[in-house]
Structure formats: C-alpha cells, structure tokens
Amino acid sequence: MKLLNLLKYIINSASYGVILAVVLLLLIPELREGNRSWWNIFAPSKQNEQPLSYARAVQQASSAVVNIYSEKIQSTFNYNKGQRTTELGSGVIMSTNGYLLTNYHVVQDADLIGVVLQNGDRYPAELIGYDVYTDLAVLKVAATNLPTIPQDENLTTYVGDVVLAIGNPFNLGQTVTQGIISGTGRSGLSSTSYQEFIQMDAAINEGNSGGALVNSNGVLVGINSRKYINPQISIQGIFFAVPYKLAHKVMHKIIENGRVIRGWLGVSTNSRFSSDKGFLIGGIEPNSPAQKAGLQANDLIYQIDGIEIHSISQALDIVAETKPNTTLIFKVYRGKLPLEIPVVIEEKR
Template identity: 90%
Template sequence: MKLLSALKYILNSASYGVIVAVVLLLLIPELRDGNGSWWNILASSKQSEQPHSYARAVQQASAAVVNIYSEKIQPSFNYNRSHRTTELGSGVIMNANGYLLTNYHVVQDADLIGVVLQNGDRYPAELIGYDVYTDLAVLKVAATNLPTIPQDENLTSYVGDVVLAIGNPFNLGQTVTQGIISGTGRSGLSSTSYQEFLQMDAAINEGNSGGALVNSNGVLVGINSRKYINSREYSFDPELSIQGIFFAVPYKLAHKIMRKIIEDGRVIRGWLGVSTNSRFARSTGFLIGEIQPNSPAHKAGLQVNDLIYQIDGVEIHSISQALDIVAETKPNTTLIFKVARGELPLDIPVVIEEKR
C-alpha cells in the first residue's frame, strides 16, 4: 500500500509538471524552438537592468543653475575707448519670481551683470545685496515662472553623502562633478571661516563659483564657493599640492542670508565682542578669554574668566553656539546672560550692537 501511494504521488507531480510546461509553451512561443531562446530571454532580462546613475538628480536641478557674466568697464586712454573685462560664474534660481544666489566675488564691483538660463534665455540682473562673511550675493532678474532648484528646509547633510556640483567651469557649458561631503559646518550667522562651510571633494573650478551643490535626489545642499588655499609661508612647496578640498555654503545658511538680504538689503548681525581660550573645553558653557574694548560685553560688565552658561534662557554648550545666538539677535535688543564668576552666579543684561 505504501509503494502504491508513493507511485501515485510521483505520477500526480509529474502530471502537474507537464501541465505547467504546456501552458508555458502556449503562452511563450519563443520557448518552442530549439535555439536556446529561453536562455536569451533570461539573459536579456538581466541586461535590461539600468546602471546606477545620477541623471535624474541632474535633470531635477540643472535647469535652475544659470551662467553669470559680470562686466567691469574701465576707462582707457587709447582713443577714448573704455576697456571691458568679463568675470565668469554660476548662479542658482531660488524662486520662480527671479531671485538668484551666487558668490559675491563673482559679481563684486561689476558694472553690468548678465544671466543666461540653460534654455538660452538672457536677462540683465540687479544686485540686491551681498554678504562678505559668507561670500554670497542675491541677484534679481525681471522674469517669472522660472525653473527653481528643489529645496528642503529640513535637509541635514552628513559626512559621506554623495553630492553633485553643477556649474559652468571655464565657460565650457553646464558641467557636473561628483564627490562626497568630507566635513559639515554650522548654519549660524557668525560663520566666518572654512570650518563653518561644507567641505567636499566634488571639483570646483573657475566658473563653478555660485553654482549648485545637490544631493543624489537633486535637492540643493549648498552654494559652491571656493577651493582650499593654504596661506602658510611654505604653501608653494610642490610636495604640498592640495587636491580634493573644496567648500560650499550650507543650504540653511545660504537661505537665511538670502532672506535677510531681500528683507533688509544686507545682513544685519548682532555683536558681543568676546573670544574664548579653546584649550579649556567644557561640556556646558564657555570661559571668556578676551573682551574687546567698547564692545557690548565690555559695556555690560562681563569679565575675563566669566563662565557663560545661559543666554536668554538657552543653555550654552560652546562659544560658537553663543555667537550664533548673538549674531541672529536684532541690534539694540537686551539679552540676559547667566554667568558664573568664581562661585558667584550672576544675571547680566547685555545690549547687543550691530557687527560692523
């Protein structure tokens, strides 16, 4: 009986196999010939897989990256003719009503500024304002319904993120370079050094300045700014050739700068006038190492070695955090500084002034 049951099971399974084979032959005629078409079908399925590409990210962002040509007109003593020089750069359309971001050094001292879109449209541009600390400038063109760069106000960039730099190097036309973020910076208004910027290894050359740095989804990560320059005396040593160190202004900071320039025509920063000794790291607050004469800190009575641990109800963990709070405070505003002077806790009101 057991043998009979086993034979019946095998025959049923074989029957099902035959039925499945017949159905496949009816549905897929290519399987009927003997030329190995079934293998070709499987092989072509594998070959149809698309290679990994950032083309979609570039398509999302590229139309909003423009070429910028700034002209300087200088008088010439030959035949009473003026001499024109043209600077090359890139820019990013931030909204459909014609506001663009670029680097200040691209349009600095320019008499005429021209913007060329990727579709070939040309517009004269007006300089709305600039910020020398972040090397950013806001331009305006008289146009509407412009293509805009994808943006995410909640975007956070991390070391290791893939990024694409889009611009117009050496006037070769729009070009894309790829790399990763090597280091991240803050987005506070007290930013004045390389450490506050995004560091990446996506190449930036002349003409790339002011262009877009986007992630693999085509979302704006930053405004391309500059390459690293070693200012030490031996920086011209050929053995110290520097490669793969480029910088961009983080998106959140660039967007903040743009809003302030559009609203006020310039960036108004609050000023405190203190520095710290970085050798004494603390988990909470920071020790004042130096106070500038006639600064708000000096006028308020803050002293060297005071420990600032709270500003206007915000716990302080570093001087950079404190300076960002001050920088984003409207001048003539009074902030309450909680400090420890030795064993004595103090509340000291400080009237913030404008940074000059």
C-alpha cells in the same frame, strides 16, 4: 484492490508534500512573511542591468543653475574709454520670479551683471544685496516662470552623503563633478565665526563659485564657494560650500531688508577651552556690547537668555538672530563665582 492501493499512494504522496511544505516554512522565514524575493533564485540573471547613474538628479537641478558674467569698467586715459574686464561665476535660481543666489565675490564691485540660463536666454541682473560674512549675494532678473532648484527646508546633511557640484568652470559650459560630504560645520575659513562650511571632494574650479551643490536626488545642499588653498603645498579634494539652510536664511533677509541685520556681541574665544558646558571668552573687542556690559576675558559663558550654551558658534548664532537694542541675560562663571550679566546687543557693522 488496485483502487485501494492507488488511494494509499495518493494519501502518502500528499502527506509527504505537507511535511515538506512545513519544513520549508520553518527553514525559510520569507515564505511565511509573503516576501517574494526568494523567487529571485529561480529567475534568470539580468544581463543588461542599468548602471548606477545620477542623471535624474542632474536633470532635476541643472536647468536652475545659471552662468553669471560680471563686468568691471576701469577708466583709462585712452580717449576716456573704459577698459572692461569680465569675471566668471555661477548662480542658482531660487524662485520662479527671478531671485538668484551666488557668491558675493563673483559679483563684487561689478558695474554690469549678466545671467545666462541653460536654454540660452540672457538677462541683465540687479544686485539686491549681499552679505560679506557668508560671501553670499542675491540677484534679481526681470523674468517669471523660471526653473527653480529643488529645495527641502528640513534637509539634513550627513558626512558620507553623495553630492554633485554643478557650475560653469572656466566657461567650458555646464559641468558636473561628483564627490561625498567630507565634513560639516567647518569654521575658521573666514574672518568671522558666522560662516560654517560644508566640506566635500566634488571639484570646485574658477567659474564654479556660486553654483549648486545637490544631493543624489537633485535637492539643493549648498552654494559652491571655494577650494582650500595653501601656497606651500599642493592640495587635492578639499572644497567648500555654504550650507543651504544658512544660504536660504540670508537670502530672505537680504530680500526683506537689502542687507543682513545681525546682532553683535564682540567676543573671541580660544577653542581649546570650549566644551559642551559653554565656552571661555578669549578676548573682548573695544567698545563692543560685551565690553560695555562688563564681560571679561576668561569668563565662561554657559547660558544666554535661558538657553544652555554648548559652543561658540551656537552662542554667536543666538546673538546674530537677536534684534539690535535687545537685552540678553548672560550667565557666566568668573572663576568659581556665578554671575548674571545683562548685555544690550548692537548691530554688527
């Protein structure tokens, strides 16, 4: 009898266990999916968790950010000796064989350019070429096996991305500032429409220009360029960088040709009359390809060489990438009249 009671007890206990297991599986999906994160509720709390840090990103990128010292020699009447002035900036090593990117204004009119790596190595630098429209310059140092900045040609930058600006402000030594992307495609900050900046709130000060803007993985996002200045008011947290894809494209054109060969149309626009269906020409530059072809103010350009146009920047980019002396077909509305106008693109000087 005792054995029978024991067997009944065991069977009942097992039944209750099976029922409990079924209930738990129904109530906790993670158990059915093999997810072990539920075990964390039984795990002891971690008292010494590591703080959030961007140290790895800085380690990945910092060795490829250099200090640039550009010297200008001004002649004087003091025994024919020139007076030297030194400008400070930063640069980014883009290739192991010594090509660097920086801002043009960092090395503009320099007689001598020196580059100092983070390990202390010093090199004289040669100015390969520059592009005033994007404020970029390419330098070359006679060295190999240099550390290069991590790059991703398919990188897409989004508003809200965390970014780090690395440079040498005020010659204090390499410094890192942190912020987020506040905007992309910012135009109207230079004399042309070819420049579209990344806006961020990572601080850029004198000496930071030409340095690296990287993401939280240490991958190059842009070349630090400038801060927003208004003499009338104090402004904080508005800084700009040249996007990586544009900087990379300009660099290769300078290396290949010594300069950027850019197609030219010669129109301006009123942004209030731009839409996703094209843009309205605001003005025509004298003796420009647009004037020679017969384009007129108030023409609505909606297609170029079979490509639907959605903005002035898109149109100018198509023109800029076109080899000079190439004919493009512009489709426009002049009032309600549709026209096809062939335009011979010339080189932008």
